[in-house]
Amino acid sequence: MRVAAVIGVDIGTSSSKGVLVDLGGRVIGSCTRHHEVxxxxxxxxxxxxEIWWQEFVGITRELLAPGEADVVAVGVSGMGPCVLLTDADGVPLRPSILYGIDTRSTGQIARLNERFGENAIMQRCGSALSTQSAGAKIAWVADTEPHLFARARRLFMPSxxxxxxxxxxxxxxxxxxxQCTPLYDTENLTxxxxxxxxIAPELVLPPLRWAGEVAGSVTAEAASLTGLRVGTPVITGTIDAWSEAISVGAQGVGDLMLMYGTTMFLVNxxxxxxxxxxLWGTVGALPGTRNLAAGMATSGAITGWLRDLFGSPDYPELLRLAELSGPGAGGLLMLPYFAGERTPIMDPHARGVIAGLTVSHTRGDLYRAALEATGLGVRHNIETMQAxxxxxRRVVAVGGGTQGKLWTQVVSDITGRAQDIPSQTIGASYGGAFLAAQVVTDVSIEAWNAIREIREPRPELAADYEELYALYRELYTGSKNIAHGLAARQERLTAETPPLAQRKARTEGVAP
Incomplete structure (x- = not known):
């Protein structure tokens, strides 16, 4: 017998994920489409x-193919804040500019701070201007692509x-x-x-709704492409980290969600x-909620980079080697600023550093150092949130990085905080599915997704990690000017995109 169910789809940095869930929270099916930025x-x-839409269509058709469920509502979420500008008909004018990992808008940030005043922006918008700010990215398009911007009428994000x-x-x-600073007033929610x-005189800003409110219903055209029924309600959705927090019930005052993904995100x-x-002071995903949020520019992205660098061994093997390396990674210390850094240093020109290397260090040591770098960055953000x-009062972990025990254990050991690990750590797509289910029935996330284990910190490691954390903070201060100089060199070296043959020679060792 076919069951009533909901679909949740999330567009992430490295993949799109979809889940088919019955109204009791049981996952009937899931699938993933990998992509690159x-x-x-x-x-x-x-x-x-267009990749977002193509992957959504493919995911939905795959989930519906077994014919086991009648989908009664659809949930959506996605990375953000992103800037996708379209014309009046919703046709994209350029590729979407992604969230804070895209650091091109530093000039616009400086100009807007001078124009409106840093304090005035902070007080009205809840956050300082940074590379996370969608408004600064819109200003970049206006400044550098004026002919294109003259046609821009609508602003979208993946959800x-x-x-x-x-x-x-x-x-x-x-x-x-x-997160569209400085275009939004967080005090008056408008x-x-x-x-x-x-900043954008011709842009028609979208009407605002809460994440769980219905945006509309599936049209005949969309139904023919996706296999969904005409008239199926679709929620408005939100940014992935906030949907992740919903998926694990981290919505109470004092809750902190840690999202283990391509980037690490924290929502308090x-x-x-x-x-x-x-940090970012934001409006919550649900009515009446407020958040302090933080985000590292890389976390899982570094482990993926190392895996590729090592010749693509699988993650379980790298985790095994990192476990053998032990706390402290054989005397290595890494700064995880491989794509600049968002919070709390707000430094787009920061760069990754691996300190203490010797010819005796192994793949396991490097991989362990990357996991510990994430934990050290999380601690820095937590201390900044408290200040x-x-x-x-409670930390809840979610995301793909929770599947292996080591990463969450390292973070608990470094921060000294226990983490609740829920039964379902699928993340944002599951949160979108839950919000969709709330449209059609009375459900609670506690019933959907109970806590299955708690990751406790090991007190015997506290002193060693205290020493490592002090070195971590000192390493950034001591290497900052060098990193900025190297970042400037990188900009100069790539001001003009090199021919394909030269890029292959540089990245693969192939003679041009």
């Missing part, structure tokens, strides 16, 4: 939005793009809007038109509006 220049990270393609409705959720009209639910120059007024 485009990096045309250092600091530029883009993606063609709102999927909702638009499915329903024809042009909407954005409140949380995503709150677009701040005086600044928005100055706070009792009232808080601001910090080193800004955040009250962290």
């Amino acid at each position: 485009d990096r045309p220049r250092p600091g530029w990270v883009e993606m063609d939005a 709102s793009w999927l909702a638009f393609k499915l329903t024809g409705e042009y909407v954005l959720d409140q949380h995503s809007a709150s 677009w701040y038109l005086p600044w928005a009209k100055e 639910t706070v009792p009232n509006r808080l601001t910090s120059p080193s 800004a007024g955040g009250d962290i």
Whole structure:
């Protein structure tokens, strides 16, 4: 007998993931489509939005193929904040500029800070301008691609793009809007038109809804492509990290969600509006909630880079070798700033550092150092959250990195904090499915996704990691100027894209 179910699809940095879930929270099916972002220049990270839609269509058809379920609602989420500009008909004008890992807008950040005032922006928008700010990226397009920008009429992010393609409705959720600094007023939960009209006078900003509110229903055209029924409700959706927090019930005051993915993300639910120059003060995904949020520019991206560098051994083998390496990684220390860094240092020109290398170090040592670098970065962000007024009472882990025990154990050991590990750590797609289920029935995340284990810190390692953390903080300070100089050299070296043969020679050792 066919069961009533919901679909949740999330567009991530390295893949799109979909789940088919019955109304009791049981996962009936799941599938993934892997993709790569485009990096045309250092600091530029883009993606063609058509890939998002093609992957959504493929995922949905695959999930529906067994014919076991009647889909009664659809959930969507995606990486963000991103900037996808389209014309008045919703046709993309250029690839989407991705979130804070894209650092091209530093000039616009400086200009907008001078124009509106750093303090005024912080007070109105909840966050300082940074490479995470969608408004600064919009300003970059206006400044550097004026002929294209003159045709721009609509702003989308991955979740709102999927909702638009499915329903024809042009909407954005409140949380995503709150990361469009300086276009949004976090006090009054609305677009701040005086600044928005100055930065993008012809852009029609989308009407705002909450993540779980219905954006619209599946159109006949979308139904023919996806296999969904005409009229199926589609939620508005939100940014992936906030959907992840929903998926594990990390919505109470004092909850901190740790998202283990291509990047590491932290979302702390706070009792009232808080601001910090080193974090993002945002509106929550659900009505009445407020957050302090933090995000590292890389985490799983470094482990993936190492895997490829080592000749693509599988992750279980690398985790085994890292376990053998032991705490401290044989005397290695890594700064995880391989794509600049977002919070708390807000330094797009930071670069990765591996200190202490000798000819005796192994793959396991390097991989362990990468895991520990993530833990050290998490601790730095947690301390910054506490200094800004955040009250962290419970930590909940989610994402692909929770599947192996070692990574979460390392983070607990370094931070000294236990982590709740829920039964389902699929993440954002599961959170979108849950919000979709709430549209059609009365469900609770506690019933859907109970905690299955708790990762406790090991107190015998506290002193060693305290020493390593002090060295970690000192290493950035001591290497900052060198990193900035190297970043400037990288910019100069790639100001003009080299011919394909030269790129292959550089990356693969192939003679041009």
